[in-house]
Amino acid sequence: MIPFSYSVRSLARRPLTSVMTVGGLSLVVFVFAAMLMLSRGVHDAMAKNGSPKNAMILRDGATSEAVSAVSRDQFRLLQASQEVATDTQGAPLIAGEIVVISDLPRSGAGPDAPGANVGIRGIMPSSLAIRDTVKVVKGRLPRPGTLEVMVGSAVEGRYKGSRLGEGMSYARREWPVVGVFSAGGSAFESEIWGDQQTIADAYNRQGFTDVVLRLKDPGALPALSARLAADPSLSTLKPWREDLFFDAQSETLRQFIVGLGAFVTVIFALAAGFGATVTMYSQVANRLREIGTLRAIGYRRFPVLSVFLREAILLSVLSGVIGMAAASLLSLASFSTLNNQSFTQISFHFHFGLDVALWAVTFSLAMGLLGGFVPALSAARQGIVNAVRAR
Amino acid sequence: MNLPKLAFKNTFRNRTRAMLTIGGVAVLVVAFIFLRTVISAYRDTAQNARTDRLVTRNRVSLALSLPLADFEKIKSVPGVTAVTYTNWFGGTYIDSRHFFARFAIDPDTYFDVFKDVKVTPQALGAFKEDRTGALVGEALAAKYGFKVGDVIHLKGDFYPGDWAFTVRGTFKGVNSFQDDGMFMQWKAIDQSLPDAQRGTVSQYTVLVKDADRSSQIAKAIDAQFASSANETLTESEQSFTLGFLAGSAAIISALDIVSLVLIVIMLLILGNTLAMAVRERTGELAVLRTIGFKPNTLFVLALAEGLWLSLIGGVVGAIVARPVISAFLKAASGFVTAASGDAWTLPALLVAVGVGLLAAAIPGYRASTINILNALRRAE
Numbered sequence: 123m124i125p126f127s128y129s130v131r132s133l134a135r136r137p138l139t140s141v142m143t144v145g146g147l148s149l150v151v152f153v154f155a156a157m158l159m160l161s162r163g164v165h166d167a168m169a170k171n172g173s174p175k176n177a178m179i180l181r182d183g184a185t186s187e188a189v190s191a192v193s194r195d196q197f198r199l200l201q202a203s204q205e206v207a208t209d210t211q212g213a214p215l216i217a218g219e220i221v222v223i224s225d226l227p228r229s230g231a232g233p234d235a236p237g238a239n240v241g242i243r244g245i246m247p248s249s250l251a252i253r254d255t256v257k258v259v260k261g262r263l264p265r266p267g268t269l270e271v272m273v274g275s276a277v278e279g280r281y282k283g284s285r286l287g288e289g290m291s292y293a294r295r296e297w298p299v300v301g302v303f304s305a306g307g308s309a310f311e312s313e314i315w316g317d318q319q320t321i322a323d324a325y326n327r328q329g330f331t332d333v334v335l336r337l338k339d340p341g342a343l344p345a346l347s348a349r350l351a352a353d354p355s356l357s358t359l360k361p362w363r364e365d366l367f368f369d370a371q372s373e374t375l376r377q378f379i380v381g382l383g384a385f386v387t388v389i390f391a392l393a394a395g396f397g398a399t400v401t402m403y404s405q406v407a408n409r410l411r412e413i414g415t416l417r418a419i420g421y422r423r424f425p426v427l428s429v430f431l432r433e434a435i436l437l438s439v440l441s442g443v444i445g446m447a448a449a450s451l452l453s454l455a456s457f458s459t460l461n462n463q464s465f466t467q468i469s470f471h472f473h474f475g476l477d478v479a480l481w482a483v484t485f486s487l488a489m490g491l492l493g494g495f496v497p498a499l500s501a502a503r504q505g506i507v508n509a510v511r512a513r
Numbered sequence: 514m515n516l517p518k519l520a521f522k523n524t525f526r527n528r529t530r531a532m533l534t535i536g537g538v539a540v541l542v543v544a545f546i547f548l549r550t551v552i553s554a555y556r557d558t559a560q561n562a563r564t565d566r567l568v569t570r571n572r573v574s575l576a577l578s579l580p581l582a583d584f585e586k587i588k589s590v591p592g593v594t595a596v597t598y599t600n601w602f603g604g605t606y607i608d609s610r611h612f613f614a615r616f617a618i619d620p621d622t623y624f625d626v627f628k629d630v631k632v633t634p635q636a637l638g639a640f641k642e643d644r645t646g647a648l649v650g651e652a653l654a655a656k657y658g659f660k661v662g663d664v665i666h667l668k669g670d671f672y673p674g675d676w677a678f679t680v681r682g683t684f685k686g687v688n689s690f691q692d693d694g695m696f697m698q699w700k701a702i703d704q705s706l707p708d709a710q711r712g713t714v715s716q717y718t719v720l721v722k723d724a725d726r727s728s729q730i731a732k733a734i735d736a737q738f739a740s741s742a743n744e745t746l747t748e749s750e751q752s753f754t755l756g757f758l759a760g761s762a763a764i765i766s767a768l769d770i771v772s773l774v775l776i777v778i779m780l781l782i783l784g785n786t787l788a789m790a791v792r793e794r795t796g797e798l799a800v801l802r803t804i805g806f807k808p809n810t811l812f813v814l815a816l817a818e819g820l821w822l823s824l825i826g827g828v829v830g831a832i833v834a835r836p837v838i839s840a841f842l843k844a845a846s847g848f849v850t851a852a853s854g855d856a857w858t859l860p861a862l863l864v865a866v867g868v869g870l871l872a873a874a875i876p877g878y879r880a881s882t883i884n885i886l887n888a889l890r891r892a893e
Contacts, residue, residue, distance in 0.1 A: 138788055138875075146781035149774055181673060185605055188576055189670040223576040236756030239575065293573050294744070325577070326742070358673070373609055379764075386771055389544040390778070396537030397782040400530050404789040407527065457767070460760025463609060465576070467760055 124416070124425050129432040132409075143401045144441045147486060150394040151445025155482040156452055156472065157383030163457070163470035164379055168372040171308040172364030175340050176252055177205075179333040179350075182360040186371060186464040187221040188241070192330045194218075196356055200333055205346045207336040215252050218330035220244040220322050223466055224292045226281045238458075240281065241313045241466035242271075242292075244321030252336045256310060261286045261301035266317050272301030274311035276456065276469035290314070293324040309368065312458075312468045334364065372468075375461050391489060398493025402434055406501040413501050414509025427502035434494020435487065442486030449482065450474045516810070520817030523790065531822065534786040538826025538869075539833060541779045542861050546834040548772040549857040554689050555758060555765055562688075562751040565724035566626065567731050569717040570753075572744040578713035579743050586737050587717055592730045594722050597622040598714035600699060604667040604676065613653055614694030615667070617702045626720045629687045636682020644701050647678035650692040654683050665695065672702045718750070776868060779823075783872035787819055791876040798880050799888035808881035815877030816870055823869025827862045834858070 133140045172178070179200065184190035192200075197218045200206075206214045221244075225237040247266060250256060264270035273284050283290040289298045297316065305311050322328070337343065343363055350356045362370075406413070416426055453474035461468045525531050569587060571577040581598070588596045602615040620641045624630060632648065639661075640646045649659050659665065659680050667676040678697050686692030703711050719734065721727050731747035738745045748756075758765075791798070798811055835855075 139785060142781045142785045142788070146778050146785070149778055149781075153771060153774060181670075183605070183668045183670050183673050185603060185609065185670045189603060222574065224574045234752065236752070236759040238760060325573070370609070374612060377610070382768075385547070386544065389540055389775075392540045393537045393544075393778055393782065396533045396540070397778075397785065400533045400537070400782070400786055400789075403529055403533070404527070404786075404793070408789075408793065457763050459763045462612070 124421060124429050126432065129429055129436060132405075132429075133433055133436060136405075139401060139404075140437065143397065143437050144444065146397050147394050147438060147441030147489065148445035148448070150390040150489070151442050151482050151486045152448045153390055154387050154485055155446050155449035155474075155478055157379075157387055158478050158481060159449065159452060159472035159474055160457065160470065161376070161380045161383055162473040162475075162478065164372060164376050166307045166473055167309045167311075167468060167470050168368050168376065169365060170255065170306050171310060171368035172366070173254075174363055174365050175337055176364035177335050177337055177343055177346060177361045178364050178367050179335070179359050179361045180331075180367075182358055184332075184360075187219075187332050188223050188465065190331045192218065192333050192359060194329050196359065197330055197333055199353070199356060200335070203335075203346065203349070205335075205337055205339075205342045205349075207338040209248075209251055213248070215248055215336035216333065217246040217249040217252060217335070218318065218333050219246070219249060220318055220325075220327060220329075221331045222321065222325045222327070226290065226292060229279060229282050229284065231282075238281070238467045239460065239465055240277065241464065242321060243310075243313050243315050244318035245315050246318050249315075249334065252334055253305070253310070255306040255308065256303050257305075258301050259304050261299075264300055264316050267320065268317060269295055269297050269320055270300045271297045271314050271316035272303050273299055274313050274315075275302055275304045276311040276458070277314055278302050280458070280469075284314075295324055307471065309372075309461075309468045312466065371464050372461055374463055375459070375468075391485070394489050395493050398434065398438070398489055399497065401437075402430060402494045402497035403500075405433065406430060406497045409501075410504060410509045410512035413504050414506055414512065417504070417506045418510055423502040427498045430498035430501050431491070431494050434490045434498065438486045438490020438494075439483065441490075442483035445486065446479050446482040450479070516814060517817055520814055521821055523794075523814070524818050524821040527790070527793075530786060530789070534782060534822050535826040535829060537782045538779055538823055538865060539830035541775050541782075542827050542830025542865055543834045543837055545772055545775050545864065546831065546857045546861045547838050548768050548775070549860070550838060552765055552768050552772070553856065555761065557688060562749075562754040563629075563724075564727055564749045564751055565721050566750040567719040567721060567727055567734070567747050568750055568753040569719060569734055569745050569747040570715070572735075572746040575715075577743075578715055579717065579745065581712040581714055583717065583738065583743075583745070584714075587719060587734055590730060590733050590737065592721050592723065592726055592733075593719055595622065595625040595720040596717055597626040598699065598717050599623070600671075600702065600713075600715045602667075602672060602697060602702060603670045604672070605670070606665065606667055614690055616694060616696055617699040618696045619699045620696075623696075626718050627687070628720075630691070631685040633682065636684070639681040640696075640698075643679060643681055644698060645676075645678055646681040646698065648682050648684050648696040649680055650686045650694050651683050652686075652689065652692040653695060654680075656693070659683075669705075672705050674705065719747070776864060779865065779868045780872050783819060783822060783869055784875065786822065787815060787873050787876040788879075790818060791815060791880045795883060795888045798883055799885045802883070802885050803889070812877040812881040815880045816873045819869040819873030819877075820866060821869075823865045823872075824862075827865030830865070831858045831862060834861075 179192060180190035201214055201216055206216050208214055222242050223239050224242050226240045227237045264272050277284050279285055284299060286299055286302055289296045343361060346361050350359050350361060413426055452472040456469045456471050458467055458469040571579055584596060584598060587593060597619055600617040602617050604615060624632060636648060640648050647665060661680055661682060663680045665678045665680065669676055721730050727749055734747045735745050801811060
């Protein structure tokens with residue numbers, strides 16, 4: 123077999139070509155990994171938002187929480203539902219919430235700069251028992267009946283006055299920020315939470331936008347649905363499994379990002395495949411004499427093929443590692459955009475994990491093999507006599 | 514044989530390599546045209562927005578409404594020539610994937626303010642006659658094949674219930690968002706609400722006589738409602754639209770970056786091919802120098818080869834881009850409004866050619882500075 127260092131040195135002999143090939147391939151891997159990380163991040167934010175044990179009740183036909191409405195009377199009837207689980211004290215785990223969208227100025231922006239649509243959720247004390255992924259990481263919970271709010275970790279610092287101890291102004295009131303909460307990376311982290319009644323008053327709203335409850339039995343949703351439909355005072359409402367509801371909320375955004383990611387990846391992979399093939403073909407063409415010599419001194423076709431294939435693999439693995447390493451730095455950044463279904467701003471993280479790293483290197487390797495195989499085969503198939511004669 | 518022809522022959526001397534390079538450039542040009550088209554579909558909405566139109570909305574949030582009673586007060590502000598009001602209908606057509614703009618408008622005043630929205634008098638007349646009528650944008654009509662007399666079924670959210678609107682005509686919107694949308698009558702949706710909730714509008718749009726005075730007029734409008742329960746925020750249509758689009762700014766800048774990365778990759782592929790071509794022909798270039806070709810000529814020869822590769826790749830890409838883009842936009846209609854890639858064909862070709870020339874610079878320089886003696890020795 124031809125030693126491995128032979129392949130390494132032959133790459134080092136053509137620094138310009140090698141650097142250009144690695145540069146192009148690693149850019150492709152970078153974009154591929156970034157797209158993968160982003161769609162993973164979008165999925166994290168939305169799927170983790172809800173629990174399959176919870177049900178959300180909205181007005182039938184409501185496309186988002188902000189356009190839904192549930193009256194106080196309807197809420198009282200729901201509180202008595204037999205499907206609702208109870209806490210250790212026997213109180214029902216059900217909360218009426220209000221979600222409003224407010225236009226908030228970004229921090230550091232001038233007075234005329236456009237703001238962002240931020241979701242503000244008015245909660246009841248039982249909301250926190252139902253949404254058990256929500257944890258206060260700084261400060262404390264807002265007290266019921268006051269203007270105090272806690273902000274999600276993606277809100278903290280992003281908007282004016284949104285840091286702990288500061289105050290945010292909207293709806294003609296000052297809202298002191300007394301806490302910061304995390305919610306396992308979910309889209310709740312892009313919201314501001316405060317007292318339900320205070321927020322409803324500030325926005326001149328009656329009742330609730332939606333109701334969330336913990337199901338006694340996760341399979342009881344169809345029964346609840348049937349009971350609501352049969353009750354004339356509740357028939358305008360529709361229950362959803364909480365996780366499915368939030369998943370559906372981000373559907374168009376996710377499809378857009380995933381679709382775009384797939385498109386960009388296919389384009390880049392094609393371009394990189396062409397580029398890699400060009401490089402390897404010309405390596406073969408330039409080195410016909412070398413191939414002939416190798417064959418003449420007794421190496422068989424397979425070792426010759428493997429020399430070229432190894433070069434392709436070296437180039438692609440190197441590019442894969444560089445591209446992946448660069449992409450991993452993105453996990454420090456977050457990405458905030460408007461969800462056109464809920465009409466609120468949501469932040470995502472680029473989610474980097476071992477699987478992303480493996481995919482990136484595999485992708486790169488696949489491109490290298492695809493681009494390198496045909497040229498390597500053509501190298502192995504050169505006739506000895508012609509090859510030795512080549513210039 | 515002249516220089517371009519020689520360069521052309523050189524380009525295709527290694528046919529496989531030329532084809533692969535052209536293929537790579539073509540694919541990148543397709544992607545470039547596509548991304549720029551998506552980006553400008555977003556941005557043209559803001560660029561077409563006008564400064565002599567103002568938008569008045571609830572100061573607290575776009576999601577809150579204003580009373581219809583404000584209409585007369587706004588109209589009486591000096592400098593205001595026309596006022597109209599619109600509500601965002603929202604709702605769902607088939608499912609959430611079939612997203613398009615649905616506005617409830619007042620047909621008597623809307624077209625006085627939006628003079629640039631084109632509608633025939635017949636269509637407008639038929640729309641006014643029918644309380645449950647609808648006007649559809651030309652792009653939307655083309656996408657779903659809506660014809661006059663068709664019924665569009667919507668499931669309401671802000672306005673609960675099942676709705677059926679009869680198409681009475683089409684209009685040509687001022688931007689792709691509007692052109693991909695539909696209008697229904699404000700009266701029809703307002704009457705569906707319980708008494709206590711009636712008489713509210715999402716926003717007023719105001720036409721002013723003099724665009725230079727629009728910021729003073731905006732302040733005058735807001736002053737009217739400064740101490741009311743529903744304070745207003747008035748800004749030019751342009752800054753309103755920019756604010757609206759700012760939410761998606763992160764996606765747009767990500768696409769911007771990706772489209773630049775495409776150019777860099779194109780540069781690397783072309784540069785690589787040209788570097789190889791020059792290296793392969795070192796001996797030949799030395800012969801050309803020996804028989805009297807100037808270094809500059811060899812430089813130009815390399816540039817011309819880059820030009821051929823990028824030009825052919827660019828043209829192939831531009832041809833392929835059309836069907837690809839229309840297919841994608843059809844699939845992603847929920848997010849990107851109708852747009853065509855034609856506007857970006859020429860810029861993409863120019864970019865490709867520019868990249869081709871740039872990529873040829875280093876190989877060209879090498880070609881022009883070869884050491885004739887060494888090169889000839891190696892070639893022997």
